[in-house]
Amino acid sequence: MHRSTPRRRSLLVASLLAMLATAPACASDAGMRRAAAVPAATSRVLVWADEFETIDAASWSFETGGHGWGNQELQYYTDGGNAFIQCDTLAGSRVLVIEARRGAPAGASCWYGACQYSSSRMVTRGRQEFRHGRIEARMRLPQTQGVWPAFWMLGGNFATVGWPLSGEIDIMEHVGSEPTLTHGALHGPGYSGGTTPFTGTHDLGRRVDLDYHVYAVEWDDHGFRWFVDDVQFHAVTRAQVEAHGAWVFDQPFFLLLNVAVGGSWPGSPDSGSQFPQRLYVDWVRVHQDVVLHRRTGSQPLAPGNGTPAAAQAATPAAAASPEARVHRAAQPVPVRRTPAPAQRLREAQR
Numbered sequence: 001m002h003r004s005t006p007r008r009r010s011l012l013v014a015s016l017l018a019m020l021a022t023a024p025a026c027a028s029d030a031g032m033r034r035a036a037a038v039p040a041a042t043s044r045v046l047v048w049a050d051e052f053e054t055i056d057a058a059s060w061s062f063e064t065g066g067h068g069w070g071n072q073e074l075q076y077y078t079d080g081g082n083a084f085i086q087c088d089t090l091a092g093s094r095v096l097v098i099e100a101r102r103g104a105p106a107g108a109s110c111w112y113g114a115c116q117y118s119s120s121r122m123v124t125r126g127r128q129e130f131r132h133g134r135i136e137a138r139m140r141l142p143q144t145q146g147v148w149p150a151f152w153m154l155g156g157n158f159a160t161v162g163w164p165l166s167g168e169i170d171i172m173e174h175v176g177s178e179p180t181l182t183h184g185a186l187h188g189p190g191y192s193g194g195t196t197p198f199t200g201t202h203d204l205g206r207r208v209d210l211d212y213h214v215y216a217v218e219w220d221d222h223g224f225r226w227f228v229d230d231v232q233f234h235a236v237t238r239a240q241v242e243a244h245g246a247w248v249f250d251q252p253f254f255l256l257l258n259v260a261v262g263g264s265w266p267g268s269p270d271s272g273s274q275f276p277q278r279l280y281v282d283w284v285r286v287h288q289d290v291v292l293h294r295r296t297g298s299q300p301l302a303p304g305n306g307t308p309a310a311a312q313a314a315t316p317a318a319a320a321s322p323e324a325r326v327h328r329a330a331q332p333v334p335v336r337r338t339p340a341p342a343q344r345l346r347e348a349q350r
Contacts, residue, residue, distance in 0.1 A: 004120040007208070009299040017263075022138055030260065034169065035077065041291075041292040042289045042290065042291055042292065043289070043290055043292055044134065044287045044288070044289050045287065045288065045289075045290055046285055046287050047130075047133070047196070047287065047288045048128060048130070048285070048286040048287070049131060049283060049284065049285040049286070049287055050283060050284050050285075051093075051094075051282075051283045052085060052094060052095055052096040052281060052282070052283060052284075053085070053094055054085060055083060055084075055085060055096065055122075058127060059124055059127050059128050060122045060123065060124055060127070061122070061123055061124075061125070061126075061127065061275050062077070062078070062079045062080045062083070062120060062121065062122060062123075063077055063121045063122075063123055064076075064077050064078060064079050064121075065077055065197075066108060066109060066110030066111060066115050067110075067111050068110075068111040068263075069260065069263075070163070071260070071263040071264050071265065072111070072262070072263055072264050072274040073118040073148070073260045073261060073262055073263040073325050074110065074112070074116055074117050074146075074261045074262035074263070074268065074269075075100060075104075075110075075115070075118055075119040075259075075260055075261040075262070076104040076108040076109075076110055076115040076117070076118045076119075077118070077119055077120060077121045077258070078104075078105060078108075078118050078119070079122055080120060081118070081120070082098060082099045082100070082101065082118055082119050082120040083096065083097065083098050083099070083120040083122060084096075084097055084099075085097070088140075088211075088280055088282075089107050090140065090211075090212065090280075091138075091140070091212055091280065091282045093201075093282060095280045095281055095282050096123070096257075096281040097278050097279070097280055097281075098120045098149075098259050098278070098279040098281070099119070099120075099259075099262050099276045099277070099278050099279075100117060100119040100142065100147060100259045100260075100275065100276060100277045100278075101117065101119070101275055101276045102116065102117060102275045103115075103116070103117070103118060104117065104118040104278075105292060106116065106200065106203045117261040117269075117275075119258065119259045119260065119261060119268045120122070120258065120259070121256065121257075121258035122256065122257045122258065123254055123255065123257075124254045124255045124256075125154075125158075125254040125255050126254070127254075128254065128255065128286075129156050129252035129253060130252055130253060130254075130255075130288075131250070131251060131252045131253070132219050132220050132221070132288060132289075133218075133219060133287050133289070134216055134217070134218045134219075134286070134287040134288050135153070135216065135217055135219070135255070135269070135284075135285075135287075136171075136214055136215065136216035136228075136284070136285055136286075136287075137151050137171070137172070137214070137215055137216075137257075137281055137282075137283065137284045137285070138214045138280065138281070138282040138283050139151065139172070139211050139212065139213065139215060139279065139280060139281050140208075140209060140210075140211065140212045140213075140279075140280040140288070141174050141182070141208040141279060142174075142176075142209060142259060142277035142278055142279055143174075143176060143179055143207055143208050143209035143277075144176045144269070144272075144273045144274050144275070144277055145176045145177055145266075145269055145270050145272060145273045146176055146261055146262050146266055146267060146268050146269030146270065146273050147174075147175075147176040147259065147260075147261060147266065147269075147273075147277045148173070148174070148175050148176070148258075148259070148260040148262075148263055148265065148266045149172075149173070149174050149258070149260075149279045150170065150171045150172065150173045150174075150256065150258055150259075151171045151172040151173055151215060151255075151256070151257055151284075152154060152168065152169060152172075152173070152208060152255075153168070153169040153171065153254060153255055153256065154166055154167070154168055154169075154253060154254060154256065155162075155167040155168075155248060155249075155251055155252075155253055156251055156252040156253060156254060163187075163192070164187050164188050164189055164191075164192035164193075165188075165189050165247065165248065167186075167187065167188045167248035167249055167251075167253070168186070168187035168188070168192075169186060169217060169219065169224070169253060170183065170184055170185040170186070170187070171215055171216065171217045171226070172184065172215035172228075173185070174208055175265055175266035175334040176266055176273070177266060177267065178186070178200070179207045179208065180203050180204050180205060180206060180207060180208065181201055181202065181203055181204070181208075182201070182202050182204065182208060182215065182228065183199060183200065183201050183202075183228035184199070184200045184202075184217065184233070184234050185198060185199040185200070186198035186224060186236055186241065187198075188241065188245055188246065188247070188248045189245045189246050189248065190244045190245020190246070191241065191245050192301075193223070194252070194265075197244065198236045198240070199234075200226055200233050200234020200235075200335070201233070201234075202228045202234075212280070212282060213228055213229050214227075214228070214229050214230070215227070215228055216228075216230075216288070218247070219249065220289075221238065221250070222237060222238050223235065223236050223237040223238050223240070223241075224236045224249075241338075254262075254282065257279070257281060257284075259277065259279045261277075276290070292314070311340075321335050
C-alpha cells in the first residue's frame, strides 16, 4: 500500500477543514432556524369608480342649505336641482355637471336674506368612504370672479367631532380671482383654515376652464402627495403634521364635490362675473395598494391574501358598524376609457 507523505497529509487535512467550513450548519433547535425575509411586493388596483353615466344615489347624496357653510358663502345648495348628466364632446363622454346659477328656488333662505345664487354639493358620506390610496378626478373647472369649485374629503367622524377635529383633505380648490391656479391643502386640529401651513399651488399655465385635467392626492400612513396630470406639486409628511397638531388621517374619509359662490377666500362676484358657471366631472376614481404575497416552501396562501384591508368583505356582525361603510371590493373595477380625439368626434355625432 502506498503511504502518504507529510505534504499530502497536510493537503488532505486542509481540504477536510474547507469542506466543513462551507457545509450548511444544521441547528437541532427548530426555534433557532430563521426563514429569510421575503419583501412583500405591492400593486395598485382600482377599488371604486364613478364614470357618471348617471348620478348614482347609492354613492352620492346632496347637502342643502344657505347658511354660509362656515365661509360666508352666498349660494343656496339645492337637493340636486343644480346637478345633471350630459354629453360633453371635449371629454368624449357623458359627464357630471354641477352648475352655479344666479337666483335660487322659491322659499330658499340664506344667512344674508334672499338667496342670490344656487348650486349643488354632492357627498359620499355614509355610502363610500376610504382610508388611504390615490383619489383622483378628471375635471374641467368653472372660471369667473367669485366662483369656488372644490374636490375634497372630510373624516367619517365629522358629524360627531366636527371640524377641524375630523380632518380635511383638499385635493383641488380653485378661486376665480386666480384664472390659472389650483390648490391643495390639509386641515386638522392646530392647522386649519387660513393658518394651515400645509398648502400647495399649481399653475396650469392657462385658464382652468379650457381643458380637462386629472387632480389627485396620494395618501398613506406617512403623508400626502398632490398631483395635477401626474405632476407632483406638493407633499406633506406625517412628521410635519404632528409638529403642529394631531394626525387625524388614520380613519375613513368621504368625498365631496361642490361649487361655492362668494365667501371669505374668493370674494363676491363682481360686475364682470358671468353665470351660469359649470364644474364638469368626467370621472372619480379611488386606487389602493394590495400586498402580493409570495408563496414560500409548501405553505398555502391564506384566504384573502393579496387584497387590501378595505377590499375584504364585511362580516354580518360588522355590517352595521361605521367601518363597514368603507367601500369593499375584492376585484378591480372596470372603467370607461376616455376615447382618442378622433373617436370623441365620431361619438358626439351619433
